[in-house]
Amino acid sequence: TSSRIEPFMDVQLNIKGKKSIFESLDDYVASEMLDGDNKYDAGDLGLQEAKKGVIFVKLPPVLNLHLMRFQYDLKTEANVKINDRCEFPVRLDLSKYVKEPEDTPSVYKLYAVLVHSGDYHGGHYVAYLNPGCHDEWFKFDDDVVASCKMRDAVESNYGGSTQEYTLCRSCTSAYMLVFIRESAIDSVLAPVSESDIPATLVKALADEKKVEEQRRQDKRDDHLYLNVEVLTGDNFYIHKGYELYDLLDCTILSFRFLKTTPISEVQDKITTQMGYDPGQLRLWPISERQNSTERPSPFLPDRLSDPILTGISAKRAYVLAFAETLDPDVGADQLPEYDYKTDNLLFFKWYNPRTGVLAFVGFFPVASGTTVSELSPALCSLVGIPEQTLLNFYEEVSQGVVEFLEQGTVICENNEFGDGDIICFQRARDHLPLLNFPLTVQDYFRELDTQITVTFYDAKTLDESFTLNLSYQLNYTQVASHVGAHLDVDPSFIQFLQPNPARPNAPGHPLRSSFGG
Numbered sequence: 311t312s313s314r315i316e317p318f319m320d321v322q323l324n325i326k327g328k329k330s331i332f333e334s335l336d337d338y339v340a341s342e343m344l345d346g347d348n349k350y351d352a353g354d355l356g357l358q359e360a361k362k363g364v365i366f367v368k369l370p371p372v373l374n375l376h377l378m379r380f381q382y383d384l385k386t387e388a389n390v391k392i393n394d395r396c397e398f399p400v401r402l403d404l405s406k407y408v409k410e411p412e413d414t415p416s417v418y419k420l421y422a423v424l425v426h427s428g429d430y431h432g433g434h435y436v437a438y439l440n441p442g443c444h445d446e447w448f449k450f451d452d453d454v455v456a457s458c459k460m461r462d463a464v465e466s467n468y469g470g471s472t473q474e475y476t477l478c479r480s481c482t483s484a485y486m487l488v489f490i491r492e493s494a495i496d497s498v499l500a501p502v503s504e505s506d507i508p509a510t511l512v513k514a515l516a517d518e519k520k521v522e523e524q525r526r527q528d529k530r531d532d533h534l535y536l537n538v539e540v541l542t543g544d545n546f547y548i549h550k551g552y553e554l555y556d557l558l559d560c561t562i563l564s565f566r567f568l569k570t571t572p573i574s575e576v577q578d579k580i581t582t583q584m585g586y587d588p589g590q591l592r593l594w595p596i597s598e599r600q601n602s603t604e605r606p607s608p609f610l611p612d613r614l615s616d617p618i619l620t621g622i623s624a625k626r627a628y629v630l631a632f633a634e635t636l637d638p639d640v641g642a643d644q645l646p647e648y649d650y651k652t653d654n655l656l657f658f659k660w661y662n663p664r665t666g667v668l669a670f671v672g673f674f675p676v677a678s679g680t681t682v683s684e685l686s687p688a689l690c691s692l693v694g695i696p697e698q699t700l701l702n703f704y705e706e707v708s709q710g711v712v713e714f715l716e717q718g719t720v721i722c723e724n725n726e727f728g729d730g731d732i733i734c735f736q737r738a739r740d741h742l743p744l745l746n747f748p749l750t751v752q753d754y755f756r757e758l759d760t761q762i763t764v765t766f767y768d769a770k771t772l773d774e775s776f777t778l779n780l781s782y783q784l785n786y787t788q789v790a791s792h793v794g795a796h797l798d799v800d801p802s803f804i805q806f807l808q809p810n811p812a813r814p815n816a817p818g819h820p821l822r823s824s825f826g827g
Contacts, residue, residue, distance in 0.1 A: 395470025
């Protein structure tokens with residue numbers, strides 16, 4: 311004979327087709343005959359017929375019985391929950407399963423029943439505890455603890471169906487049983503003093519309690535506070551399309567203040583927390599206009615002592631603001647003074663019809679009375695073209711509304727321009743007939759309204775290569791131009807093929823060059 315002693319944390323019992331855990335335990339310790347092709351390898355003695363089995367040498371003070379409710383079904387080839395009825399006692403005598411009698415009787419008292427309601431894919435867990443092992447049971451259901459009858463903890467969780475429980479208990483069953491040896495109840499359930507608890511655990515629990523108390527306090531005080539969400543110019547530079555930003559694509563800095571905090575104090579604290587010195591950051595609250603656009607506008611100097619609550623928009627429950635920050639390349643220590651009476655903070659976008667790209671290029675204050683043509687030198691410098699270049703100007707009024715501006719149009723005349731307005735500009739003589747991109751800013755926005763996202767795959771490997779936002783009105787040649795520009799390839803060497811629904815692993819037929827879109 312040969313044997314091996316192994317420690318165990320729990321006993322996993324097969325309950326499928328077993329009427330009680332005694333049948334499961336009998337099956338657990340049953341001997342298996344090793345014969346035929348399954349003989350035991352006895353080393354030098356070769357293959358021998360043998361009996362293989364399990365017997366308990368020593369039982370623990372706390373015994374965990376795992377009822378294997380979740381198993382893999384070979385017939386359905388899926389994991390399933392086994393709801394077979396399997397009874398278990400409140401007092402468990404395991405004497406016959408022990409190799410030799412121990413110093414104390416191998417008799418256990420049921421301490422806890424862990425229950426699952428539902429199927430393999432989901433459900434609800436509860437626990438029933440018998441704290442003193444005096445048959446006084448409590449049900450632990452999430453954060454609700456209530457006393458219950460022993461019948462609810464034990465008989466109701468055998469699983470399966472009886473005539474009484476056919477309708478309401480078919481999916482509820484115990485999957486873990488915890489027993490305490492009767493001779494060890496006093497020591498296992500002895501009172502725990504504070505000195506028995508590890509210092510690390512005491513600290514962890516105290517920290518957790520502190521965090522929870524702070525969370526509850528924050529929740530109680532939530533109505534007193536307001537979030538200030540801050541956008542920087544970086545969000546404008548990466549945005550393509552109408553307006554200055556898309557909140558879904560923005561990196562937003564969030565700050566929390568009491569609603570009564572003065573605007574000046576809010577600005578000072580945000581300046582410090584963003585790493586700037588006083589005078590190097592200016593906040594511009596973003597407010598909604600009557601035409602449903604959202605643009606930056608100033609906090610007026612005589613309103614800086616007002617509470618930050620006054621900057622809130624009716625559209626949202628927080629203050630959204632743009633942070634104008636000092637450019638380190640300008641060689642100044644502070645932002646230039648802004649004259650709230652005569653200046654207007656304008657934002658500028660540059661359109662290049664040779665590439666089909668409209669990009670945000672910057673912002674700066676413009677004095678009232680300035681004509682748009684007088685902006686040309688500064689704007690040409692922004693985009694790196696000769697200052698004498700003739701430009702065409704457009705005002706992005708709202709989504710879908712882009713107006714051409716005559717050269718003599720005056721800034722802030724008849725309240726036509728104000729803080730937060732967007733001016734788009736391009737070369738005046740870039741209307742080349744062979745370009746495959748929109749010729750003007752207005753054409754660009756018209757095409758933007760027809761854009762869809764197109765995914766291109768390599769016809770040889772069928773790996774996803776890239777995606778482009780293209781107008782569904784483009785023809786074959788125009789699409790080839792966009793793809794060629796993206797790949798830096800001559801468009802005439804590009805061929806498009808149809809997808810093949812019948813054979814996903816192979817491309818379809820080539821598209822004709824006269825394909826319309």
